[in-house]
Amino acid sequence: MIRRAPLALPHSFWLHLVLPRAVILLALSAADGVLRLDMRLLYGLVAADALVFLWQVMRFQASADNHLRGMGGMTLIWGGYLVLLVSGFASISLWWGSFLFAAQPETTELFTxxxxxxxxxxxxxxxxxxxxxxxxxxxxxxxxxxxxxxxxxxxxxxxxxxxxxxxxxxxxxxxxxxxxxxxxxxxxxxxxxxxxxxxxxxxxxxxxxxxxxxxxxxxYALEFGPLLPNLDLxxxxxxxxxxxxxxxxxxxxxxxxxxxxxxxxxxxxxxxxxxxxxxxx
The missing domain is CATH 3.90.226.10 (2-enoyl-CoA Hydratase; Chain A, domain 1)
Structure with missing residues (x-):
């Protein structure tokens, strides 16, 4: 069985971390407070996103290990870890908002x-x-x-x-x-x-x-007197x-x-x- 060599770290940074996570976060942001999903579907999507996130970590880590074996520096590696940390928290926050929105009772009544x-x-x-x-x-x-x-x-x-x-x-x-x-x-x-x-x-x-x-x-009397100072009774x-x-x-x-x-x-x-x-x- 032929194992594919890890991508160069800069390529892995963009291809495995930034691009997939940006697409997912943009989709979650667009759906936030707009698209109400069934709870069972939400759980399935969260599980799928967790697998994607795990795949991102593993692919980036493989490239990072290869980068270190070639005596590369740590700067880009730490940058990748930071992207993983921030995007992970952002994903959790957006998914949590989706759950809260899905749990709210539906209403089509406008304020007016x-x-x-x-x-x-x-x-x-x-x-x-x-x-x-x-x-x-x-x-x-x-x-x-x-x-x-x-x-x-x-x-x-x-x-x-x-x-x-x-x-x-x-x-x-x-x-x-x-x-x-x-x-x-x-x-x-x-x-x-x-x-x-x-x-x-x-x-x-x-x-x-x-x-x-x-x-x-x-x-006559004003029900909200101080709010209507120019009204002459x-x-x-x-x-x-x-x-x-x-x-x-x-x-x-x-x-x-x-x-x-x-x-x-x-x-x-x-x-x-x-x-x-x-x-x-």
């Missing part, structure tokens, strides 16, 4: 989709059986205007929006209110309609309170006072709308609401 789902869980929008009434309850939050727009577009027969809400995001409330006004929809309150919810109510063409229902008003209140005024609410009533501190609520009586023009039949 997740936030939309979480916000949508804070309120309910539902149609009546005949499609003439849209019921809104819960918190006015991000995404509400978009969902309401889609529902109104898909249901041109809608006549009434029923409201039960403690309020929420004023900009979303304005968006929904403008939709209600543009479509000429009627509004009805069941239970409490407070804070930003009153904008939705006042946007209605005809407006009424169900038995026991209440409207609650107070001054007085100007924001003036914008909504103008909206109320355009919907026929009396000036005497508007003078009291934002008198109550944000920590409390003012519930006008049904008679006060009627006199102010809040209720329209």
């Amino acid at each position: 989709d997740r936030m939309d789902r979480l916000h949508a869980a804070e309120y309910q929008l539902s149609l009546s059986d005949d499609g003439s009434s849209l019921s809104f309850s819960g918190t006015i939050t991000y995404g509400l205007t978009k969902r309401a727009t889609e529902l109104l577009a898909a249901n041109p027969q809608l006549v009434t929006v029923t409201l039960t809400s403690i309020g929420g995001h004023i900009y979303e409330a304005r968006g929904f209110a403008n939709l209600i006004r543009a479509r000429g929809l009627n509004t009805v309150v069941k239970g409490d309609c407070s804070s930003a919810c009153t904008l939705l109510f006042v946007a209605g063409t005809q407006r009424r309170l169900a038995p026991g229902a209440r409207l609650g008003f107070h001054r 007085a100007k924001e209140q003036e914008k909504d006072l103008a909206f109320f005024r355009a919907q026929g609410i009396s000036e005497a009533f508007l003078a009291q709308v934002f008198e109550q501190p944000s920590s409390a609520l003012w519930y006008p009586s049904r008679q006060q609401a009627l006199q102010a023009g809040l209720l329209v039949h």
Whole structure:
């Protein structure tokens, strides 16, 4: 049996160490966090890579031994050992990352989709059986205007929006209110309609309170005050006072709308609401 002579050390360094390991590391890096492999396949690939690494060590060591017998220096040999050490640790790290990624539960949900789902869980929008009434309850939050727009577009027969809400995001409330006004929809309150919810109510063409229902008003407050230093609450209140005024609410009533501190609520009586023009039949 003829045994092949070891390659010259420089050739072995590049052919047996650098080139194969570079290909493997590049492939692992490209697949990291992208390609999710079955665990059994991963174990097989790790075993195969370990055999390749062992082959690299043996081929380089054979060339190193031959190099030493020819009275060659140690510089390239130590360089090869260093490449083996660094590439070995890199391989272990990348394979470990592949195992961690494979063990994670699969999810195709984008962050934006997740936030939309979480916000949508804070309120309910539902149609009546005949499609003439849209019921809104819960918190006015991000995404509400978009969902309401889609529902109104898909249901041109809608006549009434029923409201039960403690309020929420004023900009979303304005968006929904403008939709209600543009479509000429009627509004009805069941239970409490407070804070930003009153904008939705006042946007209605005809407006009424169900038995026991209440409207609650107070001054605006910032949920994240220090993060929005340039937001002028007085100007924001003036914008909504103008909206109320355009919907026929009396000036005497508007003078009291934002008198109550944000920590409390003012519930006008049904008679006060009627006199102010809040209720329209």
